[in-house]
Amino acid sequence: MTAPSTCESQQPEPLVDIGVNLTHPSFANRHQDILQRAQAAGVWQMLLTGTRLDESEKALALCHELDPEGTRLYCTAGVHPHDAKDWGTDSARQLRLLLQEERVRAVGECGLDFNRDFSPRERQQAALEAQLQLASETGLPVFLHERDASQRMLEILKSVRDDIGDAVIHCFTGERKTLYAYLDLGLHIGITGWVCDERRGTHLQELVRDIPQGSLMLESDAPYLLPRSLKPRPKGNLNEPAYLVQVLQDVARYRGESPQALAAHTTACARRFFGLHDRPKATCEAAAIA
Template identity: 45%
Template sequence: MQNPIEWIDIGVNLSNKQFKDQQAAIIEDATTSGVSKIIITGTDLQESRNAIKLAKTFNQYATAGIHPHDAKENSDSAFQEIAEMMSERCVVAVGETGLDFNRNFSTPEDQQASFLKHIELAKSTGKPMFLHERDAGEAMAALLAEHRSELSNAVIHCFTGSEEDLRRYIDLDVYIGITGWICDERRGFHLHDLIKLIPEDRLMLETDAPYLLPRTLSPKPKNRRNEPKYLPHIGEYIAKLLEIPVEELAAKTTENTKRFFNLD
């Protein structure tokens, strides 16, 4: 029987090789768990193509963009194809893009150049931005601040930063995506206090599957793979932290998601 509570997962890497040839079952399990829709993340040119194909096949949504790790690969021809993807009805956001100064798989200069291309694309299309940020909160906020008035919207996906970072983003009136990172006693418990600072109309939820399996999940799957069907577990965990009914959190975050991505 389908769960009567509706959730939407704003970040699923459904084209990841861990999900190879299993996407139909994964979506079916998610639906049964109450996850009515997922947004499939495009992280580079090929993965954006894959995300769109999967979104069309399974009646879901997708983003299209080039992750900061791959910013060095963001050629003019590649980005032109990303721009053309914006005309696809299932593509609801520009990204995943942003800044990651933690690993610097691409140089900070390449990352910022790529991020600015995505910002211009978001401005010209009116689509919201799906953003990645690690150890780059000050630089991210500074670039967003320069262009925020011309952007329809933006979400900091999988927020894991500091209170200072969070307050910068709230001041910029962007949305915040929270994952099962908040369930991780080793590195995510600082979010227990920070989530209470997020305005209720700016909070969205995601799994970032197949990554970030909630450590509070019991029993854990043998394959240690996160899936969108576990989003309700994250929601229940957050509802307890916020001391609100889980139904209220689901309704509010689903409403926020539909408004942000302009979903049907």
């Protein structure tokens, strides 16, 4: 057997960013530059987040436009709780068609947000339950949003847990009791730059060590949640996938792991969860993860 080259043996595991809002207007006309910077930083694959039916269609179109080979960009399709007020009689049919697309790898972003209540709570719950039913029908995993609604979210998820497959709590920011309850249900946990925030993320810095390997994934949630530990900060303070490396470094430190080890198991988890393509052949072009 031929031994790998020095370059290949030192190649870090490329990261998967499981949550990028690439359809956001702040990214308009900059998609290629953003993807190039992400690849140079070691972020190879991304899940573009669908938050409304029209935004889900845009995310799918970007996947095809920016990654015609279909190895790097995938997306979710769903209706965010902020937009649950717009869930109508034809929404399930439209979403079911989107979920049949090969690049669509999860139902969501869907869930409950009792923090801002941009949609009435009963409408949020109805939209979430309808999307969980679609997840059950299609067998796709679920990309979940929850803010200040953990008790009701847990009640709903417990009632359907035997009917749906994998699910991830995207951008988890809750407390220990909530984390353990989600893990007890076999849910995955997505961690963002919130953990890098010295003002409001200190509790999360302690909790990330309690998330077992195989349940932890990383996400930028770009253009939101720019890691506050990132130096220097970019102009405009807009987050992008390249900065996921900062989240990796901080989470690795809080967990007592090397960045290389954390990259390896969070990437393996994300690829398994979303059914992504395997790691591309190593080259000397991608930047090493410090």
